[in-house]
Amino acid sequence: MAESQDWLTQLKAHGYRLTGARRAVVQVVASSARALTPVEVYDAARTAYPALGLVTVYRTLEKLEELGLIQRVHQEQGCNAYLPHAQGHQHLLICQRCGRAVYFDGDDLTALFARVGDEHGFVVREHWLQLFGLCAKCQPEVNRDVS
Amino acid sequence: MAESQDWLTQLKAHGYRLTGARRAVVQVVASSARALTPVEVYDAARTAYPALGLVTVYRTLEKLEELGLIQRVHQEQGCNAYLPHAQGHQHLLICQRCGRAVYFDGDDLTALFARVGDEHGFVVREHWLQLFGLCAKCQPEVNRDVS
DNA sequence: AACGATAATGAAAATCGTTTTCAATTATAA
DNA sequence: TTATAATTGAAAACGATTTTCATTATCGTT
Numbered sequence: 001m002a003e004s005q006d007w008l009t010q011l012k013a014h015g016y017r018l019t020g021a022r023r024a025v026v027q028v029v030a031s032s033a034r035a036l037t038p039v040e041v042y043d044a045a046r047t048a049y050p051a052l053g054l055v056t057v058y059r060t061l062e063k064l065e066e067l068g069l070i071q072r073v074h075q076e077q078g079c080n081a082y083l084p085h086a087q088g089h090q091h092l093l094i095c096q097r098c099g100r101a102v103y104f105d106g107d108d109l110t111a112l113f114a115r116v117g118d119e120h121g122f123v124v125r126e127h128w129l130q131l132f133g134l135c136a137k138c139q140p141e142v143n144r145d146v147s
Numbered sequence: 148m149a150e151s152q153d154w155l156t157q158l159k160a161h162g163y164r165l166t167g168a169r170r171a172v173v174q175v176v177a178s179s180a181r182a183l184t185p186v187e188v189y190d191a192a193r194t195a196y197p198a199l200g201l202v203t204v205y206r207t208l209e210k211l212e213e214l215g216l217i218q219r220v221h222q223e224q225g226c227n228a229y230l231p232h233a234q235g236h237q238h239l240l241i242c243q244r245c246g247r248a249v250y251f252d253g254d255d256l257t258a259l260f261a262r263v264g265d266e267h268g269f270v271v272r273e274h275w276l277q278l279f280g281l282c283a284k285c286q287p288e289v290n291r292d293v294s
Numbered sequence: 295a296a297c298g299a300t301a302a303t304g305a306a307a308a309t310c311g312t313t314t315t316c317a318a319t320t321a322t323a324a
Numbered sequence: 325t326t327a328t329a330a331t332t333g334a335a336a337a338c339g340a341t342t343t344t345c346a347t348t349a350t351c352g353t354t
Contacts, residue, residue: 015301016301016302017300017301017302017349017350017351018350018351019301019302019303019349019350020349021302021303021304022302038340038341039340051303051304052303052304053303053304053305054304054341055303055304055305055341055342055343056302056303056304058340058341058342059302059303074221074226074275079221079226080340080341093263093264093267093269093271095269096272096273102267102269104263104266104267113278116240116251116278117240117278117280119251120240120249120251120282121282121283122240122242122249122278122280122281122282122283123280123281123286124240124278124279124280125243125279125280125281126243126278126279126280127276127277127278127279128221128275128276128277128278128279129274129275129276130274130275131260131263131264131269131271131273131274131275132271132272132273132274132275133264133269133270133271133272133273134269134270134272135267135268135269136268136269139270162330163330163331164320164321164322164329164330164331165321165322166320166321166330166331166332167320168331168332168333169331185311185312186311198332198333199332199333200332200333200334201312201333202312202313202314202332202333202334203331203332203333205311205312205313206331206332227311227312
């Protein structure tokens with residue numbers, strides 16, 4: 001995959017070595033449409049590289065985050081899942097059924113948020129925005145699920 | 148404090164007993180302007196009730212969250228801090244220096260978010276919004292801090 | 295192609311925050 | 325005051341993450 005290659009190039013460019021373990025982890029995370037936990041990455045990556053250790057997954061995710069290639073995603077179920085990072089200023093739209101994540105642009109909100117801050121004497125420097133709902137595929141499915 | 152009393156009344160109303168440990172925890176959390184972690188609550192509440200155990204703090208926070216009196220706050224530094232819950236649909240504005248949290252109204256954003264979802268085939272059912280910045284008190288202070 | 299320095303690895307142990315277990319204590323309704 | 329059942333704190337258990345360490349493998353240099 002193209003993105004996967006790019007990540008390997010970036011790792012190399014920053015002095016990190018390219019190993020089988022890293023290739024496997026990068027491949028899995030770079031091509032995922034949903035945020036994955038370390039264990040999920042571990043399980044998925046071992047099909048390509050069975051000798052992989054969970055510790056290496058943690059270490060690789062750490063480096064990918066450091067390089068801004070992935071981003072931690074906070075959800076009700078937990079805050080330790082990772083997703084390929086968006087380019088530019090983007091926010092997340094996450095499907096509550098299948099977990100699929102989509103980025104959307106949030107630039108136009110900055111002014112609004114600055115105004116909200118003003119009203120409370122704050123200077124706003126960052127914001128966090130995430131939308132949760134059902135993607136097109138899951139909208140019909142959710143009705144027949146046991147709740 | 149008024150809010151503290153109200154929480155105790157609510158606990159009682161739901162069949163929970165009022166104990167010294169609970170009063171101490173409630174008092175600390177209800178009167179805090181910043182989100183507190185279990186250990187922070189533990190340390191603060193022990194000045195009023197030295198025999199308090201950390202386990203009881205966890206259990207009391209659990210009940211307060213269950214009753215909707217407190218809310219978990221997600222931040223860069225961690226996702227296990229609690230704040231008195233806002234009435235109605237509110238969002239958080241948090242000071243990056245002192246941690247002070249203020250609620251603001253977010254009702255007018257719902258329509259906008261539904262539209263964003265539409266553009267990606269999603270039905271939006273929830274949203275998460277938090278602003279981070281500097282409160283009035285901390286704006287002058289931040290310049291003389293060591294970064 | 296072989297070498298050597300050193301980064302990276304996986305297994306095991308250590309650590310941290312949180313939860314469970316359990317016997318003793320205490321709030322509350324009768 | 326008493327009886328019952330909820331609550332307590334200490335210790336043990338637990339799961340996720342980090343550290344330690346001896347071994348292995350990458351990659352620039354030869």
